Amino acid sequence: MTAFTTALDLTSDVADLTAALIDINSVSGNERELADAVEAALRSLPHLQVTRDGDAIVARTELGRDERVILAGHLDTVPLPLTAGSRGTVPSSWDGEVLYGRGTTDMKGGVAVQLALAARLADPARDVTYVFYDHEEVEASLSGLGRLVVNYPELLQGDFAILLEPTDGTVEGGCNGTSRFEVTTVGKAAHSARAWMGQNAIHAAAEILTRLRDHEPATVAVDGLEYRESLNAVKIHGGTAGNVIPDRTVVEINYRFAPDKTPDDAEAYVRNLLDGFSVIRTDAAAGARPGLNHPAAADFVAAVGAEPKPKYGWTDVARFSALGIPAVNFGPGDALLAHTDNEHVPAEAIRECFRALDRWLSA
Ligand SMILES: [Zn+2]
Structure with missing residues (x-):
């Protein structure tokens, strides 16, 4: 004091x-x-x-x-x-x-x-x-x-x-808004010596990464200013041991979206891009x-x-x-x-x- x-x-x-x-x-x-x-x-x-x-x-x-x-x-x-x-x-x-x-x-x-x-x-x-x-x-x-x-x-x-x-x-x-998502792939665990008995969830995540890599982020004009968006994988985790086919992978994504979008618009955009995958929104703040x-x-x-x-x-x-x-x-x-x-x-x-x-x- x-x-x-x-x-x-x-x-x-x-x-x-x-x-x-x-x-x-x-x-x-x-x-x-x-x-x-x-x-x-x-x-x-x-x-x-x-x-x-x-x-x-x-x-x-x-x-x-x-x-x-x-x-x-x-x-x-x-x-x-x-x-x-x-x-x-x-x-x-x-x-x-x-x-x-x-x-x-x-x-x-x-x-x-x-x-x-x-x-x-x-x-x-x-x-x-x-x-x-x-x-x-x-x-x-x-x-x-x-x-x-x-x-x-x-x-x-x-x-x-x-x-x-x-x-x-x-x-x-x-300012841009920001949102985070978890995209999960599910496979089937098996001993890696008998990989054909399982299904590799890490390999399944490759398609998520490919779509993100190939995605061209937009630049959006709002009230006369140009807002540059970005959409990125920021974390990835999966796998349990060196001899186990992984049965689950989670890719975390951060989407910075222009202020003409609501957090719900941003979520719809990410869901559309990653159609076919399980997408959960974990955080969002409007721009x-x-x-x-x-x-x-x-x-x-x-x-x-x-x-x-x-x-x-x-x-x-x-x-x-x-x-x-x-x-x-x-x-x-x-x-x-x-x-x-x-x-x-x-x-x-x-x-x-x-x-x-x-x-x-x-x-
Ligand atoms: Zn400050």
């Missing part, structure tokens, strides 16, 4: 604020200290209504504007690097104008931008809801955002949501349409001046999409550096993201 809360200066340079956030270790499950500091800083701002739920915090302007925008980011990080000498750790460190530390890109730069905007925009042109949440980097059932959706749906209402995950300053709209035709979204893209791109991985924009709120990713830092041992971000990238959102929300 910490006896006191670290005071965050939300009016300091946004890159320095990022460093201060990194210096409070907040690996998933250990967000309390950072959440306390964020809550205290937000409660000192009289223009915000602040609600805390576990280690998640929602802060809202209540100006009665026509439109409400949500800016969301997670407080947690993945574990610290184990390799000695790694710079993507805690505390943060500077190399010239480049900030190193765990969470620099994923995503304390984005959280610093949210906090700096929250302090600066006492009278924004659009009402703003700032959402900070815990447990993003772990299994989806623990997600602080998922918990807020259940506990405080009314606080998450809005016209448009921006997740400040790292996109290197570009706008990434929507999110980019929703860039919504006026608030179009206005945002124009103000930021970036060419929108599709997001292939599944992200929390899908949770907003499920609430009927179009959502995009827009944040500082290179997503490819996220979770790496030498995670870093140029200070200027954080400042530029802050300036772009400040311009748009003030106009």
Whole structure:
């Protein structure tokens, strides 16, 4: 237990604020200290209504504007690097104008931008809801955002949501859905010395692999963005011993599908491709349409001046999409550096993201 809360200066340079956030270790499950500091800083701002739920915090302007925008980011990080000498750790460190530390890109730069905007925009042109949440980097059932959706749906209402995950300053709209399947072949066990008495379930799986290998994944245009799908065997298991004809093989498949498909559409697609085999869906999460035709979204893209791109991985924009709120990713830092041992971000990238959102929300 910490006896006191670290005071965050939300009016300091946004890159320095990022460093201060990194210096409070907040690996998933250990967000309390950072959440306390964020809550205290937000409660000192009289223009915000602040609600805390576990280690998640929602802060809202209540100006009665026509439109409400949500800016969301997670407080947690993945574990610290184990390799000695790694710079993507805690505390943060500077190399010239480049900030190193765990969470620099994923995503304390984005959280610093949210906090700096929250302090600066006492009278924004659009009402703003700032959402900070815990447990993003772990299994989806623990997600602080998922918990807020259940506990405080009314606080998450809005016209448009921006997740400040790292996109290197570009706008990434929507995301592909994801689903997993188990495809099973059944044979007949026998001693391998008398193989003709059995039926080989591993050999039977060859046809599954052939169809997957020959399958051409589609690229699908949704609301003007091109989503590239992928369908792959990701695991295979079968066989019991070196002298037994295997009687069962399971091929696990991961299908990343464009956001014009529902999980049921995706399942029908896989069943059709693997017609004749036993297919069981084990997991599915819907994608999110980019929703860039919504006026608030179009206005945002124009103000930021970036060419929108599709997001292939599944992200929390899908949770907003499920609430009927179009959502995009827009944040500082290179997503490819996220979770790496030498995670870093140029200070200027954080400042530029802050300036772009400040311009748009003030106009
Ligand atoms: Zn992240």
